[in-house]
Amino acid sequence: MRSILSMVLLLGMTLAGAAGAADGSSSATSSPPAPQGQQSQSQQQEGAAGSREYAPGNTGQNRQHDTRLEAEDQSNADADVELTRNIRRALTDDSTLSMNAHNVKIITAAGNVTLRGPVNSEAERRKVEAIAKQAAGGRPVVNELEVGKR
Helix, strand or coil: CCHHHHHHHHHHHHHHHHHHHCCCCCCCCCCCCCCCCCCHHHHHHHHHHCCCCCCCCCHHHHHHHCCCCCCCCCCCCCCHHHHHHHHHHHHHHHHCCCHHCCCCEEEEEEEEEEEEEECCCCHHHHHHHHHHHHHHCCCCCCEEEEEECC
């Protein structure tokens, strides 16, 4: 009985040490920082492996190689927010467009507009682009809309 209790305590201490290492609070299991200009052991291992390790879904790796703009790339500059608002209003005011077309992503950064997301047809894809270009007032509009997705 005593040996089982000792094993449980030892296991608890091991798990507590591992949890501390995961959140960076344990100095016993972490290596000291590398001197300036030198790589730490984990950096060397990462470099030897060729790239950073990612979760099984490869989301991080896919995001790294995907150069398309996402909603979080939207600029907060007043002019970009206003341009996005004008395009969204023009799209939602057109009752002939589908719900998909009303909900496309409109990403504006430095006056450049990108449209992303699904639409129901090629004709609707062209119409959304035309509406966006008109509302953008001559600013560049990149059409990355996809027909029939979702």
